[in-house]
Amino acid sequence: MTKVKQKNVLGFFKKGVHRVVIATSVAEEGLDITQCNLVIRYLHVTNEIVRLQSRGRARAENSKYFVIAEKGSPTLDKEQKNKRCEEIMNEIVPELQEYLEKPENNWEKEMLEMQKVIKDKEDQMQRERTDNMSDDACEFQCMKCSSLICLSEDIRTIEGRHHIVINIEVNGRLKLKRGKPKFFGPDEPQVGGKIFCMKSDCQNELGTLCTYKDIVFPLIRLKLVRVVNKNGDGNKYKQWKQLTCRIQELSDDKFCSLVEERKMNLLL
Structure with missing residues (x-):
């Protein structure tokens, strides 16, 4: 009906x-x-x-x-x-x-105080992570064959959550497979497809593709790669906030320069 x-x-x-x-x-x-x-x-x-x-x-x-x-x-x-x-x-x-309406049982105030304590603790932990971050570049390697994918300085974030690889040279190390994009919003990046390690004897999945303002970027899935610091120590992470290397946000100026760079490559 x-x-x-x-x-x-x-x-x-x-x-x-x-x-x-x-x-x-x-x-x-x-x-x-x-x-x-x-x-x-x-x-x-x-x-x-x-x-x-x-x-x-x-x-x-x-x-x-x-x-x-x-x-x-x-x-x-x-x-x-x-x-x-x-x-x-x-x-x-x-x-x-009746119990909750009594002034001496001000549970709402207690709850707000507990939330504030939790929020302050989370903010403190975030400040400590930020202070401990290093500007030294880390390598992002294939989890399976340990081949280089990119450096931390090759990665930028969109809206603080989409971690894309902006260095066009990375395309020579990846195999791209386009797929139907998932739409998060009218003005937000579109995510779809998969990226794999280029080595024929590996072909390990490494992430997906992100289309932002009509430009396609590889998008790294952190749990599928190994992060190696300047001392050669490799680690696996599940969340980007756990990284000790700094990842910058994609600025408008940087995006414009990337567009111009890709235009020049098409003309060559």
């Missing part, structure tokens, strides 16, 4: 043209029909929350709610359990509400 037909059916029911509406579980919540005075559920029981929502569809005064099920069936047992849960909830909620 289309939404237009659903709207018409509910309209007829509200006006009294229809006296009964038969619906699936979609009617358990969201329908506000003040004239409804009877809800019957046939062999359909879920949990105490849905039970409360279903009963709430009957808004008229002195309305009734029934469940039709075989005596002794699991459906009936579940409904009785839900009823007990609702009764317990009705006992607890008023006491809890």
Whole structure:
């Protein structure tokens, strides 16, 4: 049934043209029909929350709610359990509400203080990571064959999260396979396809492709590569924020120079 037909059916029911509406579980919540005075559920029981929502569809005064099920069936047992849960909830909620409204039980203030402590700790850890970062270039190598892919200075970030390789020479070390791009937004980079190690005896997957303002860049997937520092120590990372080498954001000036560089390569 289309939404237009659903709207018409509910309209007829509200006006009294229809006296009964038969619906699936979609009617358990969201329908506000003040004239409804009877809800019957046939062999359909879920949990105490849905039970409360279903009963709430009957808004008229002195309305009734029934469940039709075989005596002794699991459906009936579940409904009785839900009823007990609702009764317990009705006992607890008023006491809890009274407790929370007392000035001495200022739980909201405590929660905000806890969030601030966590946020301050995260900011401190980020500052420490930034202070420990080195401007020395690191090598990004294929995890499988250890061949060079690029240097850390060849990588830039877009919006702080898309790590692209801007050095056009890297195309000689990679095999590119285009694919259907995933769109994150109208003005955001498009990601799709795969990149592989160029070596014929390796062909290890290294990431994907990122199209930004009509320019295609290789996009490194960190967990698929090894990062080697100036001392020759290699490490595997899962998150870019764990790196000790600094990765710069792609500036507008740098992007314009990349566009001009690619235009010159096309003319050669």
